[in-house]
Amino acid sequence: MTFAHPAALGLLALAIPILLLHVLKPRREQRTVSSTFLWESVAHPVSAARPWQRLRPSVLLLLQLLAVALLALAVADPVSITDTPLSAHTVFIVDASGSMAARDGEPNRLESAKDRAAQLRDELPDGGIASIVVVDDSPRVVLTASPDPDAFAAALGPLEPTAGPADWADAFLLAESLETAGAEIGFHILTDGGLTDAEQRLIPPGSRHDIIGRDATNRAITRLAVEPRGSGLHVRVTVANTGGAAATTTVRVDVDGVTAGDGTAEVALDAGETRDVEFDVGGGDRVEAFLEGDDLLDADDHAYATAARRPALTVLLCTAGGVGNAFLEGAFAAADGVTVEACDGSRPGTGADLVVYDRVAVPAEPGAPFLAIAPPGGVPAAGVTTTGAVDGPVITSVDPDAALTQGLDLSEVGIATAQVLDPGPATTVVGAAGAPLLVRGSMSGLPFAVLAFAVEDSNLPLQVAFPILVDRLLTDLGGAALPPTDLVVGEPLPVDTNAGGTVAGPGGSTSEVVAGGPTPTATRPGFWSITPRAAADGTERPVRVVAVNPDPNESRLEPAQAILTPTRTRQEGEAPATGESSLRHWLLLPLLAILVLEWFFAWRRRGVSRAQWRVSTALRIACAALVVLALVAPSWLRPADRVAVVFLVDGSASLGATGRSEAVGFVRESLDRMPDGAVAGVASFGGNARLELTIQPDARFTDPSARIDSTRTNLATALRLAGAVLPGDARRRIVVVSDGRATDG
Known part of the structure; x- marks a missing residue:
């Protein structure tokens, strides 16, 4: 044990005047009495020839000396010394991504992380300061270098988990930028894990961490896809058991807020299994999928998708002699809002939304998006040519991620004969051994697809996949693509x-x-x-x-065993950090009780005038009030009377050498003219931002030395950094010195 303010032990000298008051002869009040006969039997004399008397021990004297001793000890603030892993300036990096909403905490993981941060805050070294960086899709600093525990609690309190991912790269950049002069900085990460190897390599050296969470039971909707199917919608709900034992859950689909007639299904999922559940429902604009059942995370039990009705399309069907194609016409008729016009031979499709060239040549300038079916000679203008023919090709490859074929079963498709295509710059979507069968590309800004075989030369029209493929070709090529349904929280x-x-x-x-x-x-x-x-x-x-969904990566809730943090090498002569726990509160309550007892005993032995007694009572009350205030620990907020400025200097290539020199000169001149009491810092920014000069008085800036990405200009990152390092007890100013050409953020 030691004392935070040992000089305060000098208050023990207050015992001297107390002892003097007990040995000095009190000044008696003179009263006229009729006789002193009855007072003669009193053992002690009522008068003294000397101005002092012998010190006599008493309970009152003991209480007064004890009160002085406790007062001196309380002001000296005894503290117990403990080893602490925390630095003088500890930056708490708190994960608030989607998985931190899992209900295996108190009541969720983020609340457990906040409680743990509050515990660690109490272990800061003597005079320690704390900062807080919140990590979600847009990391931010909510507390900067504050010594105030109440400010720390107030900054933690409002934090809520998002449904998006954690941007660890930006979070670590912000945390490292909070370095303050004169205080060793350290970092403490509170997360459930989920950092990639690349993100773990960005962790600041010497960081410590706490892994939050203990369970992983969760089922999630990881994707909701909607596509028009005739006059209705085809909905595919991808459900995954991301943690825990096998379970059965119920999937429900609503269209425009109403549960579809066949929009409910039960799904049995083994541990780690992912399944697609498909529904054919009526038309509508807004589609929602719900997952019922008990698990740890609610956000991923609800998914959203838009299904705006496809606008009316005009399809020009060009065939030899204008005879048409019954299979294609039937598929087009099943699609809602499609008008088919016949065309004899080959001609440009100007004015049409889509042109289908069925076994006829494709013009050099088709004039509209097109689908070419077994075109003679291919489509040379688009770089797609034919090199021969192949009999009985067997489909061996289907691009599972292509919009045209995603989820389609083409395994039963038989083909009599097909062209051998050289796709050139186009992309093969479906292929056989050495023979692309369906390719997708763009020509003069117009999308196109080429089918290497005539539909009559296959059993494709008899497959369930045929009307779906035609419908997708209408959507993809006809310019009727629906708004994206896979936007996740945190994306623009x-x-x-x-x-x-x-x-x-x-x-x-x-x-x-x-x-x-x-x-x-x-x-x-x-x-x-x-x-x-x-x-x-x-x-x-x-x-x-547009529909926005939770990040599916946040549905995997299994807490990490640990994260890899680089070690920090201690500097020569650097002493390990220690923590101090004040014992003052153990002294103040007894001191208050002793003051009350002292007043009681003094009242019983009162031997002074009424006026003197009132003054002494007032002094005792003042002492007791001061003790109570020390227990309450009030604070006084005063308005900021100093100015803090961060200069953001554009270091991107667009500024040029001359512009950069002028910017540095402007900052130097501004720093030279800073008023007394003002503090300032300097940061350079490009694609990222780095501090050149921490916030300090009498700042002096020479030349930029921080390494930044000069190929980009991300002003948003620079502003976040400036806001993070500016102190909260000052009038804060940010000065941007730039050409104003932001490319990011």
């Missing part, structure tokens, strides 16, 4: 920032997007409505609805 919304507009998120929240401003990101799952600003001529642009 498809907003035209050149025009601006209004974004309405789930729950009714709205925000304005200023023309030329940054692209907003999706911050929560649900349906987002984007209303572009009207055109210059007053024409209203259509509202677009």
Whole structure:
């Protein structure tokens, strides 16, 4: 044990005047009495010839000396010394990604992480300061270098888990940028794991970590895909058992808020199994899938997708002699809103949404997206040529990720004869050994597909996959592609920032997007409505609805056993950090009790005038009030009277050598003119941002030395860094010295 303020032990000298008061002769009040006969039997004399008397021990004297001793000890603040792994400035890096909402904490993992952070905060070394970096899809600093435990608790309190991923790279960059002069910095990570090997290599050296979470039981909807199928919709729900034992769960599909007639199914999942559940439902605009059952994470039990109705399409079907094709016409008739026009031979499809060249030559300028079926000689203008023919080709490869073939079963398709295509720059989607059968490409900005065989030369029209493939060709080639359904939390919304507009998120929240401003990101799952600003001529642009889902990677809840953190080499002569736990509170309550007892005994032996007694009582009350205030530990907030400035210097290549020199000169001149009491720092930025000079008084800047990515200009990252390092007890200012050409953020 030691004392935080040993000089305060000098207060023990207050015992001297107390002892003097007990040996000095009290000044008696003179009263006229009729006789002193009855006082003659008193053992002690009522008068003294000397101004002092012999010190006599008493309970009152003992209480007063004990009060002085406790007061001196309390002001000296006895502390117990303990070893601590925390640094003088500890940055707490708190994971708030989707998996931290798992309910195997108190009540979830993030709350457990916050409780653990609060415990660790109490173990800081004497005079230690703490910062907090929150890690989600957009990392941010919520507390900067604060010695105040109440400010630490207030910063932790509002944190909530998101449904998005954790951007660890940006989080570690922010954390390392919080270095303060004169205080050794350390980092403590609170997470359930999930860092990739590349992310673990970015962990600051010497970091420590706590793994949060203990269970992994979870079932999740990892994907919801919707495509038009005739007059209705075909919905595919991908369900995964991401942790725990085998289980049976119920999947439900709603269209525009109403459960579809055949929109419910039970799914049995083995441990680690993933299954697709398919539904054919009526038409609508908004599709939702729900997973019922008890698991640890709620966010991934609800998925969203948009299914805007396909606009009317005109298809030009070109055949030899204009005889048509019954198989193709039947498939087109089953698709909603498709009008088929016949064409004799080959001609450009100007005005049509899609042209189908069925065994006829493709013009050099087709004039519209097209599907070529066994075209004689291929499509030379698009780089697709024929090198011969093959009999009885067997499908051996299907691109599972291609929009045209995803989930299609083509294993039963038999083909009599097919062209041997050289796809050139086009992509093979379906192929046989040495013979591409379906290729997809682009020609003069127009999408196209080439089928190497005539549909009549195969059993494809008899397969379930045929109308689906035709429907997808209409959607993919005809320009009727639906809005994306796989946008996840944390990704940018498809907003035209050149025009601006209004974004309405789930729950009714709205925000304005200023023309030329940054692209907003999706911050929560649900349906987002984007209303572009009207055109210059007053024409209203259509509202677009997009679906945003939780990040499927956050559905894997098994906590990591550990994460790899690089070790930090201790500098020569550097002493290990220690923590101090104050014992003052054990002294203040007894001191308060002794003051009350002392007043009671003094009242019983009162031998002074009424005025003197009132003064002494007032002094005792003041002492007791001070003790109570010490227990309460009040704080006084005063307005900031100093200015803190961070200069952000653009270090991208677009500034050029001359511009960079002028920027550095401006910063130097500004630092030289700083008023007294002001503090400043300097950071350079390009694709990333790094501190050149920490926040300090009398800052002096020479030349930029931090290594940054000069090929890009990410102003958002630079502003986040500046906001992170600015102290909270000052009037904060950020000065950007740049050419204004931001390429990112």
